[in-house]
Amino acid sequence: MKFNNFTFKIILLLMVGRLSLYAQPYTDYIGAGHATGLTATASSTYGVSSPLKSINGSGMDSRFFEASRFMAQATLGGDSTVINPIIAKGYELWIEEQFGKTPTYILPTMNDIWEESLAARVAAGQPEEEVFGPAALHFNYAWWQANVTNHFPGKNEDLLRQRMALALSEIFVVSANSNLGDWGEAMSSYYDILIQHSFGNYRDLLKSISVSFPMGYYLSHLNNPKTNLVENIRPDENYAREIMQLFSIGLFMLNPDGTQQLDGNGFPIPTYDNNDIKEMAKIFTGLYGGDVMPCPPNCPPWWPTQPYFGLDPYFIIKTVPMLMDNDEHEPGPKTMPDGVTVINNPNNGMAEIDAAIDFLFYHQNTPPFISYRLIQRLVKSNPSPAYVQRVAAKFINNGSGVRGDFKAVIKAILLDEEARTGNYLTDPQNGMLLAPTLRYTQFCKANTLDSDLGRFWNNGYNFREATGHHPLMSPTVFNFYTPDYAPIGQITNEGLKAPEFKIHNSNTSINYINSVHGWVSPWTNPEGESGGVMYSWEGYGNTDLDSTIYLITTKFEALGENKEKLIHELDKLFTHGQMSDGTKNILRNVSDVIDQNVGLPLNAEERRHKVRFMMYFLFISPDFNILK
Template sequence: MKLSPLLLLALLPALNGCFGEAPPGGSQNQTIATDSVSEAAAVRFLSQSSFGATEEAVDEVIDYGIEGWIDAQIAMTSPYSDTVTGAIATPNAITTKSHLERTIEIAQMVQQDHDWYDDPDIFNSDGHWLMEYYQLAAWWEHSLKGDDQLRQRVAYALSQIFVVSTAEMPLDDRAESLANYYDILAEHAFGNFRDLMGAVSRSATMGIYLSHQGNEKENPATQTRPDENFARELMQLFTIGLYELNVDGTPRLSSGNLIPTYSQEDIVELAKVMTGWDLQLNSYYGRNSANSGDYTLPMEFTDAYHEYSAKTVLGETIPANLSGSDDLDAALDIIFAHANVAPFISRQLIQRLVTSNPSSAYIGRVAAVFNDNGSGVKGDLGAVVKAILMDDEARSASYISQPSFGKPREPVLAFSAMLRLLDISPLDGWSGYDENGVQPNFGSRYFFGSMFWASSPSKRQILNATVYAYGAPTVLRSLRNHLFAALHNSLTDSTPT
């Protein structure tokens, strides 16, 4: 394959200009870029909106234009929708399968004699340790070869906000749960944020990870009360953050002090809402086991364990005696209505897709679209993603030279960019390879760089640099060396095992 110098930019693991002061904010009414697209601009755009540029993808962006490409990606058919209105209306086979469907296919292909189903409709890996590898294989297939690159990239961004992990047992052995959870993020990538909140809250995976699965109402006799973990994180990490914000993401102040968004009492009250939810088909309420329960279905409600009293969350009262689902929806509606949601989520999505240090004006423009997509709808993620990628701060080449614009490309994106550029595909069937110098599984540090070297004496703080909150001075050089080793050894020394 002939590689132009511009396409080789896709191999760079980092963008220049990650340190220093924030870029100039510009006007709150800054216009979006709509000019014709050069090859360099297409490569840069694809680094923000996909898992890496390919020659075909660059040509596609140039042909459609950036706005046309975004519209086509949002309209593309998917496993989650029957809508086919975009220019790319017939995606490939990988794109038409969900992560869970492909994970199950791989499991059945590899271990044809294993009984993967409790009955014809209920998939149960029964705690099989290889499921995590099958799930990762499906993830890489979608990321590298899916035509729905924007959906997959936004799902990846959302996974860095709504975090779950196999570090929480038994998710490591029931990795079909992670495939299903990623499908939730992919399904809602262009949907409404409020719907995403509801799906995540009811997810079996999130229920296990943040421990509201099997949550019970207060019991004075046993001196137990509802688990507060998910209630806290739902507000702190997933929706409104710790302190009140203006629409442009700057902090609101009272007498010079930050204003907390919620109190401990709000956590206590919200935790009461999160009672009575458990895995479907569990052997008994609240059991947390690798061989019991369906991890691919939303949690179900059991009224005997729910707290039916009235609750007050963020100053709003939820009436007593609502059904469990109505109780949860009422609480989520209250949180979704909070003014912080738009700037809090807009900032994070900008950081995951475009730049670690967006100006307050950039955040404000995107948050305005979050609050109103032009048709009076709040939380339209398709409109928000388009606003992020079409904004002048994302498209204008003048920002590239700003000292703090851009972001270090997290290792998994640098690696995927290299693989896509070289048109590397997964092997047919299932085979393992022992590569000299190559680690097939990059490991958690390549996905979650914010934990890099937090205690290292040589750490250097990066200006709000998203993935690399702290980084050793050698981290990007080490990443380049790793990519070079993977590229060189994969093409010259492969030993089937």
Template structure:
């Protein structure tokens, strides 16, 4: 038993789900054990992104899935799936192992992208090596980073394509510089970071990734090896020899074994996951503890996620080490989950997901490049840079984005909340903060304020924000009309947009 407080339970679920529902807070408090909750979540059946994408297309009377169907399905699942931790981790993984609909080979293939996202969902709690294998052989990744159809120099007269070879090292496994287990750089005698690999390693690894092709144009199954197109000569990668005569599969398996046991993988991937899930500026001690779990468990992601979310840093660390800016799209899913959103007119899909391309500056599998929507080490100019603090999400948050999202929040809370009426528009999502409205109409202003503080601000609202919420309530004769304005202010406040 952990003796969790209500505030701690809210904060934990804020980081571990796509948005906090108070029924889930009540359940976690009844367990009083984050570890048990995580274990139950790992075992929880989960929704399928490909199936839901196709269901979206069917419900819209379309003959084939579109990218809007895929993103609508993502929102369906984010809001409604009981396997919230799995979906939260999958979203984090999608920003590490990046593919994008903006690639010309993928823009017309929503099903393939949905299937790739499902691969990440399935792989959220497997071994890192198994996940990397599935990602490497995914036809979506093969098309996106041009490994598909890669041939040896003996056939083409030129060196094999190095795209996937470079990114799998730089972005997906070990990074550019050697790391200590706490994520700090290993320095040479001159005090400079040491590189993890050389160009010759990339050139040799590109030869490992020859001979793989999409299977009969089927982008929903793993790529297959064509041994006649594979470079079978000896290769030398990161001080390890790949013997002559190995098949494409043998070369791949040797690489997966080698790279997954590389000393950089544990701190590199652990840091990326922590930054996406709990804090933008983890302490060295936090990274060290999680990376050790990664290393000692041979990359068991279930144990790594358990370590990230049960570490003492979540509740004991000074706030600047345990804070992150809320991603815009997760701010939206939070609002909808917290306020029990539902499609209008008896519909069972999210038809128009909040003008997502214009509203959030991010959406699932919609990054402009393999480098994601932002760098994990982005430092905005000003105080944060002076204090050497990263805030990756601020790279996509500007005044235009804040205005667009504020407009979406306001329209949601007023037009499809306060004025929801009979909720008849099938293309809209409605919210029903009925419990809050009941408190307002019965004159329970203090309890209303406490409840909004709990539901939206994890019971950590600043005195300034709480005072403004109180003023809104006091300024309305008909207290019903105060509720959506109080919620709007809470959701656009820094207290909500910064998770700490």
């Protein structure tokens, strides 16, 4: 019997409990997962180990499970070629080695992709002047090309850096949902700032983004003028507000553990007021584009040859930091939110920006504020105050007297007991809903993907529309979700936070399920490869650029007739040894339905279909979508 719609309907009936199968006697060994009815106790249950796992056989892979979970926190995903070195080296040494990996920057990749795309379209007959780009689409291509392949042999293997850069991109936000989407070089260069400083110092990062063209354009302090009362012009306050609220000190005074300080009446104490915003806005005046675009063919005589304050962004090179025009910078003293610090450096606006950034850098709020957000992006939605304080302490002093060292912060986050100790796995308040992009990358990097021409160009827009998430595509500067978001119900009632649930709704959850169906869809080409993992928009319009990325499941198909081994392998890579009995039983039922309806032995096509059906139900399960 071959696969058909009837087979799929049988599987769906199983899932909703309208069809039952009688249990079959096991004929293999007890260590193949068959320990039903047995009880085991032990003196320790550290990590993902449990005494019962020593009986059912899964305990043999405890170190692999733990390393797989670490990988899910520290990278965008990977397979056993990523996990095994973590096991061999240990977490701290692996992190240290990652600090030394060569960065994979997005801008050079984007430029290469743009040139290839442009040449192909022109060769297909499209006039060069009508080809739009490079734009956000080409940034998306480059981001996926870099991050799907950076664990391949011979690549940079900068896995931790890229995970950190993605985390930073959801704190220091710019977005293609603005005119920046027209400038792929701007978006790529901004993301490269995050990549560059991921293992650097917070203070350097804050300065770099503050004077970058993409941030200046996005939060409108590019060409921000000084006060002119005659013309009723005052400095734009947008960046002044967000650099405090979102990038450094937050809205309320914090204790070292990230909890809010309260006044005598029990109310939170604001860190700044509207007047403080006005004072900070004066700091970020006088900045303008750093260089001028080369004049195009048939150069018009009015094309600017030098950058200047007020020059339209169209003419500006988007990858060059902004410059300061001191004549357009607000003169006079500026008082910082503490009411004590006064910045007054006549005729040196950039020095005043440095002084303001130093004020924010040394503010008592900044260590717990940034630490809390990075923990949420990497490990869990509800870190304990003690966890936040331990990480913030490393932000304050890395052990060598250096403040703001991201290397020390990363180590503190990933090696903390709340990130590593298995006791937290059973805590219902532990963990996080993986952002859709992280689910996507972990799927891609743990599976085998193949592109005929080595391209992994993903347009990104389809996934963003489906799930509400994609790098540098947030709807506002407040990211896709706020750190304190909590859905109505039990999470709110227990005083917990669950940021990613902000974009997890009836629409996006169904769209995610449909996306997974596309990724694992069992239709194949003659070579046995499926399509639908990702698409470019380059395979159309008579260009010769391949647009289909294939999923290959050969490594799992060999286990197609041994459901317990197959489930175990899926658990190792995708759920880190934490696959629940409920999910395992669903996968077993899928396997049994297929075996009984198709008949054993399965041929190659039938094994492929079986593996993909089982993967489908795994990737839409809570066990995969919730990282514990």
